[in-house]
Amino acid sequence: MSTAKRTLEMQLLLGPDETVPVAGRFSYRSDRPYEVEVAFISRGETVATWLFARDLLIDGLRDEVGHGDVRVWPTHRAGGAHRVHIELATDDSVCELAVRTTELTAWLEQTTAIVPPGHEGRHLDIDAHLARLLAGKC
Numbered sequence: 001m002s003t004a005k006r007t008l009e010m011q012l013l014l015g016p017d018e019t020v021p022v023a024g025r026f027s028y029r030s031d032r033p034y035e036v037e038v039a040f041i042s043r044g045e046t047v048a049t050w051l052f053a054r055d056l057l058i059d060g061l062r063d064e065v066g067h068g069d070v071r072v073w074p075t076h077r078a079g080g081a082h083r084v085h086i087e088l089a090t091d092d093s094v095c096e097l098a099v100r101t102t103e104l105t106a107w108l109e110q111t112t113a114i115v116p117p118g119h120e121g122r123h124l125d126i127d128a129h130l131a132r133l134l135a136g137k138c
Contacts, residue, residue, distance in 0.1 A: 002030040004110035007041070008103050013085075013096045022097065026104075028054065028111040031128075033120035036111075040097075050088060058108055058117060060084055061101065074101065 005027045011019040023041040036057060039049045052070045059065040060072025061084060071087040075098070082101040087094060 002114045004028045004107065004114055006103075006107045006110070008099050008107065010040075010086075010097045010099045013098060019098075024097070024099065026107050028114065030114050033115045054108075054111060055117070057084070057086075057104065058112075060086070061105060061108070 005025065007023050007025045010022045010024045012022045013019055020042075025039040025041060025046075027037045027039070028035075034053055034055075035051050036054045037049060037051050039046045041047065050070070056066050056070055056072050061074060064071065064073035066072050066087075069089050071089075073085050075083050075085055077083075083098040084101050084104050085096055085098050087096045
């Protein structure tokens, strides 16, 4: 199993001019080739962990993608840093985070070196995942 992990500085957007720094620990594993885990860390504590498709982040570098719980889109400000916005929704709330495009791209390049897009099925052990599912351990 190969992994790619990196903690990226993100901004939680509270309002038009108000943000709070949040670290996002991005993790990718070759034995779970379709998914990305992001642990959000504030004051040294993991406050939330989300799993979502790696393709959302890859495609979100260029276009607005996703619907429902997770949406991702790029922003380009004249004279400012390019960022990727990640919106996470639950039944109770919605939060929007922004991460620098260059940092997210560098981490995604690590994941695509491990498992190129379109080759995920070659790394997925269906029997192991099915056994975990049937044992109630997913």
